[in-house]
Amino acid sequence: MKTRIERFIVPVVVLLGWELFSRSGYLPKALLPAPSSVVHALSDWVIGYDETTQSYSGHWAKDAIASALRVFAGFALASLVGVAAGVAIGWSRMFEKALEPLLQMLRPIPPVSWIPLAIIWFGIADKPAIFLVFLGAFFPVLMNTIHGVKTVDKNLIRAGSMMGATERQLLTSFVLPAALPSIFAGLRIAIGSAWMLTVTAEMVAVKSGLGYVLWDSYYFLRYDIVMAAMISIGFLGFLSDLGIKGIMAHTLRWQATTTVQGRF
Amino acid sequence: MASIELRNISKIFTDPKRGELLTLDNISLDIEVNDFLCLLGPSGCGKSTLLNIVAGFEQPTSGTALVDGIPIERPGSDRGVVFQHPTLMPWLDVIENINLSLRLRGMSRSERHERAKEFIDLVGLKGFEHHFPSELSGGMNQRVGIARALLMNPRVILMDEPFAALDAQTKLEMQEELVAIWERRRCTIVFVTHSVDEALVLGNRIAVMTRRPGRIREIFDFDLPRPRDITSPLFNDAKRHVLSLIREESTKVATP
Numbered sequence: 050m051k052t053r054i055e056r057f058i059v060p061v062v063v064l065l066g067w068e069l070f071s072r073s074g075y076l077p078k079a080l081l082p083a084p085s086s087v088v089h090a091l092s093d094w095v096i097g098y099d100e101t102t103q104s105y106s107g108h109w110a111k112d113a114i115a116s117a118l119r120v121f122a123g124f125a126l127a128s129l130v131g132v133a134a135g136v137a138i139g140w141s142r143m144f145e146k147a148l149e150p151l152l153q154m155l156r157p158i159p160p161v162s163w164i165p166l167a168i169i170w171f172g173i174a175d176k177p178a179i180f181l182v183f184l185g186a187f188f189p190v191l192m193n194t195i196h197g198v199k200t201v202d203k204n205l206i207r208a209g210s211m212m213g214a215t216e217r218q219l220l221t222s223f224v225l226p227a228a229l230p231s232i233f234a235g236l237r238i239a240i241g242s243a244w245m246l247t248v249t250a251e252m253v254a255v256k257s258g259l260g261y262v263l264w265d266s267y268y269f270l271r272y273d274i275v276m277a278a279m280i281s282i283g284f285l286g287f288l289s290d291l292g293i294k295g296i297m298a299h300t301l302r303w304q305a306t307t308t309v310q311g312r313f
Numbered sequence: 314m315a316s317i318e319l320r321n322i323s324k325i326f327t328d329p330k331r332g333e334l335l336t337l338d339n340i341s342l343d344i345e346v347n348d349f350l351c352l353l354g355p356s357g358c359g360k361s362t363l364l365n366i367v368a369g370f371e372q373p374t375s376g377t378a379l380v381d382g383i384p385i386e387r388p389g390s391d392r393g394v395v396f397q398h399p400t401l402m403p404w405l406d407v408i409e410n411i412n413l414s415l416r417l418r419g420m421s422r423s424e425r426h427e428r429a430k431e432f433i434d435l436v437g438l439k440g441f442e443h444h445f446p447s448e449l450s451g452g453m454n455q456r457v458g459i460a461r462a463l464l465m466n467p468r469v470i471l472m473d474e475p476f477a478a479l480d481a482q483t484k485l486e487m488q489e490e491l492v493a494i495w496e497r498r499r500c501t502i503v504f505v506t507h508s509v510d511e512a513l514v515l516g517n518r519i520a521v522m523t524r525r526p527g528r529i530r531e532i533f534d535f536d537l538p539r540p541r542d543i544t545s546p547l548f549n550d551a552k553r554h555v556l557s558l559i560r561e562e563s564t565k566v567a568t569p
């Protein structure tokens with residue numbers, strides 16, 4: 050019971066304070082919408098009952114799905130390529146020498162700085178957004194996979210080859226599972242980047258999705274919708290992380306008794 | 314023909330802290346087919362290194378190592394290894410760890426589990442089939458490692474202090490089982506231990522190594538009939554002899 054109350058104290062105090070401050074009229078209402086009006090905008094956007102969000106009324110699901118699909122496409126692509134390249138670089142000196150310098154040079158370039166090129170190459174549509182998401186999600190997966198592969202206990206590999214594993218089996222049945230904890234850490238960072246970049250891309254290079262609604266509402270000075278969009282992005286990002294955490298808890302259940310769970 | 318032939322094996326490690334480190338110094342050793350060779354020697358004298366060379370994990374700096382007349386180039390399932398540390402796959406449960414070598418050969422799950430059962434009983438881990446290594450004690454994990462190597466049914470078994478982490482009773486049982494398996498299968502065993510009693514209970518040949526740089530100080534046949542009585546005069550004579558060799562080694566000035 051005690052922990053339940055602890056969970057709610059801080060959010061409730063913050064929301065109450067915000068509501069009171071906003072209603073006090075210290076700032077114009079349009080500039081800092083009260084939580085109540087954000088909830089109003091959000092619920093109309095979701096179920097469409099009094100059209101306060103005008104053309105968006107009732108369109109939330111469509112916008113959310115548009116964003117989520119971009120996140121999913123870019124993230125899935127980045128995971129596949131990131132894990133494959135990471136295993137190759139971590140395992141083989143040849144791949145490391147051939148690929149690593151180029152990739153390490155591309156890595157510090159912020160994904161958003163690719164926007165002009167992405168638009169020229171792919172036009173205004175899903176593709177530039179997916180490309181940006183890919184860039185943002187790829188490097189965390191890559192770096193963590195390389196780290197995971199390079200830190201695999203040498204003796205596990207020895208045990209594998211002692212049991213007659215082929216080179217290919219060493220990779221799939223020993224190196225990959227041993228690197229999974231690290232790979233999952235990368236996937237969780239990547240899903241966060243994926244949402245950030247979807248929204249960024251939607252602000253400039255796509256005409257649909259939560260990011261587009263956010264930016265469009267900003268032009269119409271509808272900060273309540275801006276905030277409703279921010280909340281939606283946060284919520285969906287939270288859900289996708291929860292999903293990955295769930296898969297991770299199941300896949301890495303063998304770790305349950307060896308990792309620290311927090312003492313208090 | 315000897316099962317394992319070591320010809321003038323030397324091993325030098327380049328260690329950033331100690332520079333060049335001569336670990337094995339010109340070791341020549343013939344281990345015959347069906348030998349049960351027990352290897353004794355002070356800590357750090359290169360016993361694990363020697364096993365690693367036979368296992369194919371390490372290459373000697375000079376000299377040649379042959380198994381059945383063929384130079385050892387890489388590890389293989391003809392040589393089962395029980396590691397000094399259990400070295401299990403933490404993501405596999407006990408039964409899957411034990412039958413992993415069968416899975417790598419593409420055997421079906423049910424067949425694998427059938428084969429693994431015998432070895433789970435043998436090492437006394439019935440009821441723990443579906444526990445992960447992190448849920449077992451060190452000694453239990455070590456037994457999983459032993460079962461894994463025995464199930465491979467290799468011609469050569471290399472064991473690096475396999476029973477060091479076991480309690481006295483379990484150790485006795487495992488020693489008896491190991492001798493029984495060896496007599497039944499007629500395989501070649503190289504068994505590293507720190508216990509003179511254990512070496513003399515198990516081996517039909519005993520090798521004592523010097524301090525590092527490791528050389529073979531003495532190797533002798535020991536054909537006391539089994540089951541061996543550790544209080545018999547013959548056993549005690551052998552023990553006195555081995556202990557005196559070890560004492561001489563330990564009073565020598567330590568090489569840095």
Ligand SMILES: Nc1ncnc2c1ncn2[C@@H]1O[C@H](COP(=O)(O)OP(=O)(O)OP(=O)(O)O)[C@@H](O)[C@H]1O
Nearest residue numbers: 326327328334336355356357358359360361362363
């Ligand atoms: N990979 C390595 N790099 C550098 N030095 C090593 C390496 N492996 C072993 N050595 C050194 O070689 C020597 C012999 O090591 P080894 O593990 O073979 O000893 P051991 O006889 O098995 O000892 P113990 O009985 O304590 O297990 C030690 O001095 C050790 O520090």
Ligand SMILES: [Mg+2]
Nearest residue numbers: 360361397473
């Ligand atoms: Mg050792």
